[in-house]
Amino acid sequence: MDASQLLSRRLLLVTGKGGVGKSTLAASLALAGSRLGRRTCLVEVEGRQAFSSIFSTAPWDFEEREFRPSLYGLSIDPEASLTEYLSMFYGAQRITKLVARTPAVEFATQAAPGIKDVLLIGKVKEMERRRRDDGQFEYDLIVVDAPPTGRIVNFLAAPDATTELVNVGPVRQQAQTVIDMLTDSSRTAVLLTTLLEEMPVTETADSIRDLTQLGVPLGPVLINRAVQPAMDDAALKHLAGMDREAVQRVLADLGIDDVDASTAEALLDTGHTHLGRLDLAERMRQRVADEIDLPSLELPFVADATRPEEIVTAIAATLEDRL
Ligand SMILES: Nc1ncnc2c1ncn2[C@@H]1O[C@H](COP(=O)(O)OP(=O)(O)OP(=O)(O)O)[C@@H](O)[C@H]1O
Numbered sequence: 001m002d003a004s005q006l007l008s009r010r011l012l013l014v015t016g017k018g019g020v021g022k023s024t025l026a027a028s029l030a031l032a033g034s035r036l037g038r039r040t041c042l043v044e045v046e047g048r049q050a051f052s053s054i055f056s057t058a059p060w061d062f063e064e065r066e067f068r069p070s071l072y073g074l075s076i077d078p079e080a081s082l083t084e085y086l087s088m089f090y091g092a093q094r095i096t097k098l099v100a101r102t103p104a105v106e107f108a109t110q111a112a113p114g115i116k117d118v119l120l121i122g123k124v125k126e127m128e129r130r131r132r133d134d135g136q137f138e139y140d141l142i143v144v145d146a147p148p149t150g151r152i153v154n155f156l157a158a159p160d161a162t163t164e165l166v167n168v169g170p171v172r173q174q175a176q177t178v179i180d181m182l183t184d185s186s187r188t189a190v191l192l193t194t195l196l197e198e199m200p201v202t203e204t205a206d207s208i209r210d211l212t213q214l215g216v217p218l219g220p221v222l223i224n225r226a227v228q229p230a231m232d233d234a235a236l237k238h239l240a241g242m243d244r245e246a247v248q249r250v251l252a253d254l255g256i257d258d259v260d261a262s263t264a265e266a267l268l269d270t271g272h273t274h275l276g277r278l279d280l281a282e283r284m285r286q287r288v289a290d291e292i293d294l295p296s297l298e299l300p301f302v303a304d305a306t307r308p309e310e311i312v313t314a315i316a317a318t319l320e321d322r323l
């Protein structure tokens, strides 16, 4: 799957090592999708209010709300999913109220670990299949800020585990339809987010092995915070060979001749740090090329933004160009 085909799947699950920018990229993908004309829903499953915070909205809950044009948001929690699920199947408000009041989810979790995950993904599947009155799918694009790589395999394997426990009835059927969605490469793609750093690249390569074994289709690897060269190749080469005196000479040529040694040293340091970052990024690009058999999509490090929404808007603009 080429990066340009990213929006051909209705369901994108964004994962990655903790802190690499999963929520930021999920929000950016959803924003880009909605701007490109897709009716889009951005979904949170861990109840951390990451998106209401990024987009400065009221807290999100189990009601889908349109918070930007054609862009909806939802925070799924297992309790609400269970209540909805039961009322869909048994239509009994009385029973579901009763269940909601008992620690049913806690009980179910102890009986079968992973049931929470099944309820969360089950809700995503309901959204992915839902149609409007005119027969069209409700959403063209659903972007899920999924659990991090450390938990993603258990999360996505939960429906499978359920079918092993339960052999008959609606629960088994429901789990099977979720598995069908998660393994269908025309509907779903899991997107791994990484940085051009050793640990995240290693974790990404490991996760690809596990997820491939699970049979879930993988989309392009999202390379976040990719540093861009601040100058052209010739200038970078020149910078690499400079010492403190050379910095002072260049500045003097520009008419700035009162720069003391420590300031020149600090400037040189900044330049060399930049070179070091570019060098690391280049080595990590090579590792990605050698160890990861998937296309990749680089997204810029947004240095000139202070608010998270500005970062998301800038990345979404890059995505709109590429998709
Ligand atoms: N491309 C970028 N440029 C600049 N800042 C970024 C970029 N991507 C992410 N950030 C910033 O990095 C921080 C971490 O990003 P984010 O919260 O999206 O990571 P995460 O993977 O969702 O973290 P967690 O594992 O805690 O859920 C945030 O402050 C975010 O604004």
Ligand SMILES: [Mg+2]
Binding pocket: 022, 023, 024, 050, 145
């Ligand atoms: Mg996050």
